[in-house]
Amino acid sequence: MRTAYGKQFRVRVRAATPVAALLCLTSTCLSGAAAAPLPATAAARPGAPPAWHSCVRDPQDAPGRELAAAGGRCAEITVPLDHFRPGGTKIRVAVARVPATDARHRIGTLVVNEGGPGDPVIDYLMDRHAALGKLAARFDLVGVDPRFVGRNDPLDCRWPTSAYFRSAGTGRAGFDAMAAFERGLADRCRRAAGALLPYASTRDAARDLDAVRAALGERRISYLGISYGTYLGEVYSAMFPGRTDRVVFDGVHEPGRLAPWPEYGTEGANEDALRHWAAWAAPRDAAYGLGTTTDAVLATVGRIQAAAARTPLRVGAYRLDEHVVPLLLYGVLGDDRAESDAEIAVMVGTLRRAAESGRADPDPALADLLPSLFTGRDSAYGSTQTAFLCADTPGPRDPEVFRRAVERGRARHPLFGPLLNDITPCPFWPRPRERPTVVDNDVPALMVNATHDPRVLYSEARAMHTKWPSSRLITVRGSYRHAVYGVSYGNACVNDAVNAYLADGRLPATDTSCPGARPPDLTSTASPDQVP
Template sequence: MPRTTRVVALAAAGLLAALSLAEAQGATTDRPPAADHTSRLARYYAQHPAWHRCDTPGAPASYQCATVTVPVDYARPDGQTLRLRISRLRTSRPGERHGVLLSNPGGPGNRGLGNPLSLKDALAKSVLQRYDLIGFDPRGLGASSPLRCGLTQDQADDTEPYRPYRAATFAKDTADARDIAAKCTTRNGSRLLPYINTRNTARDMDVIRGVLGEKKLSYLGWSYGSYLGAVYTQLFPRHSDRIVLDSAPDPNRFGRGTVLDMAAGAEPAFEDFSRLIARRDGTYHLGDTPAKVRAAFWQLIARADSTPLLYQGDDPEHQGEALTGTDIRSWLRPYFAAAPYQAAHEITALRTSRPTNRATRPSTGPADATTDNSVGLNWAITCADNTRSWPRDPARYQRDARNESARQPLYGDFAANITPCAFWPRGSEPATHVDNTVGALVVQNQWDPQTPLPGGRALHRALHGSRLVYVRGGRGHAVYGFPGAPTCVTRTVDAYLTGGRLPAADVTCAS
């Protein structure tokens, strides 16, 4: 999922290759869990990591790190390898220990090595006593054999990776998308890039499980991390223990479908926003009916697209910027769902902003290494996990962007416009189809701006053994373990993680 501004990624090689990959990770065998990988992978599962104190300022001595080796290509485990960085915080109650709890914070492109430290402060003691907390940077990211693309600052804009469609700029957008794909391909090529995908990250997770000496893996993932967890359950159902998937995309639409779903979710959120703000016309003065509120917003957009507005509001990220209508749509889209009153406050302030001739120049200097890695990894997974979801013909994006802009004016042109995925090398495997009976908890806010509610419901349907914890009226992206999480959600997830029993039926919580 794209990482919005602070509210808050190569066709099948044929039947024989697909069969060899299934055999390589043991998905179709009947061997017992302790030995359901092929002998060619045994050396990876048999590693004994050398734990040592992590080089993290201020971290307790009990926070330990180690390195695990995995194959670049699981179909050819005797070939090149990658080094994954993993971390752990062991339970203070060994006698009450159930196992390990591995986690992923999402992205793709968000590092997870420090997750144990975050979870130590966020989770209940009853949960912490049951698990060793395990973190890791996924392959290609952070401390785990990071890929590099050499992007410019403008190309590595991680606040809004999707560009709005404009006929006048489409040729430039196409050239820029092609350049990003070419840079990532040139620097990483066939040696690494085709093997940076969610399936291989899930396989890496199972190697981590084996290295830790565990028969099963419990898992906690948010956003893209929930998709990663779902793929793990598909590939390793017998090793899936207590699985919590929070704020999920539709697992069987990952790729372009995920981005288009964000645009589809923005429209009902905007409608809900307009109803809420119409009731507070005395505060925001945007109109006393939903229609008037919407009209006030679109009048602002038209004005800013005609002449940019100088922002002098409360958000330090945009202070002093010249904002076009397109900038405002991109910025406020997640706020309509997650923080509608903040959105109304910003619209009210912008309506009194003065026009400016100040131009925003593209940042052509090189991006810093961390951002280059994160954004490149995001594109690598978004593009390669489901290559067939991305058209190869630029003209198709033009047609789609025009149509989606008409149907979904808030964000449709962003979601449907051309991206580097149009020029990305074909992935090494087909998309993963998630459809299994593994038990899991799926947690979902009603008004999630990044992974809208239909995605969470779709994941719940794909995991036939799951239960849905639905937060009616819930706003924002990510729920469990975050400030403001409803007690109902925390209580339900804590009970599952500590006791291992799913609720008898789906759970609806009030926000």
């Protein structure tokens, strides 16, 4: 599942179904103790050339084998835990590189960030290699797992859940329960990983990225950022001006829009995406039994939430209450392909059976997700994502600010208002060491955003495009997809435009548009700030 800041849940296995790819928590599913930083005397010198080795960690490492088959190699770059104390404790940042095979026409190094914050990159690098097609032969394609993520030592708060994200539910009692839940998560983080929390931020990740650039011997790097990765790229360009070449942002954040909390303001876009899915499901009532009209399908969703508010729904061994059901519904949005729509329908059908009969067996996507959501199986991913969130966009410290926002949101958006305005652990988190980066520069970049993206509003992409007048914007019209470039979505118009820019470094003369995966739902109600 993707939040406005990136992916909130990920699948436990890499070869995942479309809904599962949005739902579960982490590709590598690291867990265990908080990262053990290297003593200064035990670490290699920062800036030393990478010591490349095989990317295959064990016989089950399918991504490592794919990288090896393509000639990829891995290394660990030593960086300071605290960049203000370069002589102090060191940590290692995992890097993978698939070298250019056409040395005569090599363009340079293309660095990828998959979003999150806290998404692993190395295990998905071959997906980006495939998207580049023939152009991959001309780039050294580099994936950097951000600190505490992926193949790095984890930051693990030892939570009993994979994610802080929950809905406030109904009434003051529901909100108070969630405030206590979030305070408890923050307290656990202080106890289990408090020494690392000050050093999990986008500014630190940007400094690590520049250390990787230096270790690779590159004066400038090209950069592909997805979702949160667009914010990392914006911060990097502001902190290290002149060190980027070709820049592509897909699912574009406008930095000023991240405060006071990233999900705020996306309720209407998510309701629109849910309606768009319901319009797909309605003609397929014979297959899924959710209703024969768009409104009837949405009414089924409403009955599921009402039932969960009365009594938690039993799905397998788990009890899904009013705080969790909206999260599940939100989590499956952001991909408008037919195969994803079908899996959403299967999941909603499971919830409907649980609401009507009191119990249901989980479908495959829920069977994979729920253990993460209700146990500490994937605590490390959620811990790291939250640490970055609270460092970058801490928001208000007073819980009452969130409660009032929940009540305002509930009045207009009964399902998503209490979810997307709810309190987070950040009011109870240690205060950030640094203020957020002021991104007031201008960098030539190619930006891509769908008009109906429910995670990053299209208005954010337009605002960032205005802030960087040297950029160009590709608008994907009628699409509800979050992050469009790549082989999985298969939008040839977007892929060709991005690869043409990466190939010659020339931005399109004007802003352009591409059609989405399928025509927009004519019954949907897009908000004015989604469509120009």
